[in-house]
Amino acid sequence: MRQRASILGVGLVALTGVPKLRHRLWRWWYDLLAQRDRDGDWLLMNYGYVPLRGSQQTLKLDPEQEPYRYPLQLYDHVVARLDLAGKDVLEVGCGRGGGAAFLATRYLPRALTGIDLSPLAVARCRAAHQAPGLSFETGRAEALPVASACCDIVINIESSHCYADMQRFLSEVRRVLRPGGQLAFCDLRTTAGMMRLRENVAACGLQTVYEELINRQVVRALDRVTEQRMATIDHKVLRIWRPLMNNFVGARGTPMYNMLRDGRMEYIHLLLRKPDVL
Template identity: 45%
Template sequence: MSAGPSYLSRLFITLASLPLFKSRLWRWWYNLLARHDKAAELLFMNYGYAEEQDGGFVLQPADMPYRYSIQLYRHVLEGVEVEGKDVAEVGSGRGGGASWLARYLKPHHVTAIDLSPEAIAFCNAHYHLQQLSFRQGSADALPLPAGSQDVILNVESSHCYPDMAAFIAEVRRVLRPGGVLAFCDLRAVTESDALIRLFRGSGLVLEVNRDISAYVLRALERMSDERKQAISQRVPSWLHAALEDFVALKGTVLYEGLRSGDIVYMSCLLRKPGQKPERQEE
């Protein structure tokens, strides 16, 4: 168990809360982690989702190590029509979620977007699926035409954005009428009401608003020992404490925040008003 946040992680958390530094620091941090992933095993970076009893769906053997992270994707897309649809993931990171979606849920096409050109270069080299493509771009200036997507997926990424309102405006621009934003992320409990107000005033209809903190906390508990071992074996010792804080091992600031209720993990579905026209076959 960690005795508390390292100096490096405290400094990072402080600076990352400032809009001027926010996106640059998160990009630097993700790239630093990726550079130490020599075996290309860091395909998911989310906190996961776990029911009391796991199971109920089948994964290919190569996907089994990522079960809890994949379950978070399955949860946030619950009730969302994906098969045959155009889907964009904003904040796709190392591409594990976009790849799982493209391989298992039969979309027409998945466009995965991330701010980091290094992440996009990794994904283009690592994944080779006809229905999946990767683009570098910012959440507040999505590289997508207006009205081009049926579903926008945003998993544990928005806390990095310096301008959440600009992102939501871009979502509304890019979605087709009737299209859906499937969103999940963590917020300080003091900030969660402001996010819901932003959603309600965005011109999108907030259809679902769930607190899934207990399910995320359960996943963190189940992954904690394995992640701690991976950190000790795969990254330099000077990074251990900061990375343990980052992945929310048991006893760290984020873990204890979720456990105490000071941090809430939110899961929302928002829909663009209007009847979605049938997509023209190509």
């Protein structure tokens, strides 16, 4: 049984190397996760962030946000150099919308639109989150369903590793940003994938304002959430799927966790800016 699950897992990962299948596979996967999360309590899906220095609990949260502290800290860290107040913001790959709702209520953008490939995830977002200016749409990162020069800030958190065409996504970001607008980005890549990402960034016509590898901060977060995530998986997921799911959520001791810890998988935070004059 375990062997069958592993073979299927390897098959799924291998399939993601075929661009045309990537969309279908990831949409199927994230639709499935949205469908199976019957309690609707998986509102954030990233690996999280814990600062290296100072208090580990610097971010003030409401009690109902505490279960999502580390994934919210990743959102907070990625937008820390930006002023969202009064801006038009797009989040691409918003998942279940917990990050978008947090940013909308804390930083008061004029409008924040969350876009995701998974129609079921978007339906969950609409049901779970209501705030002034906050909305959700189904759409693909490589063909954003919005007008050109419509926003000041694009946010993209731990989603781009799924994309069939990263260059196309970055060119879409350039299209939808106003001059001077910024992309706040974070995601993980293998060493080879990071080289391709850097080539994509160099070719996209956006200027790099800030860059930081945050593996250690992400691993610190995974250390704190592993037990709770594994307990949830034990409770909700069939035994044969547990190794795959534990790896997916980056639980301590899994290949994903080990690669992030020893640097074979790099986790990068980038801030890119569209030039004022085109």
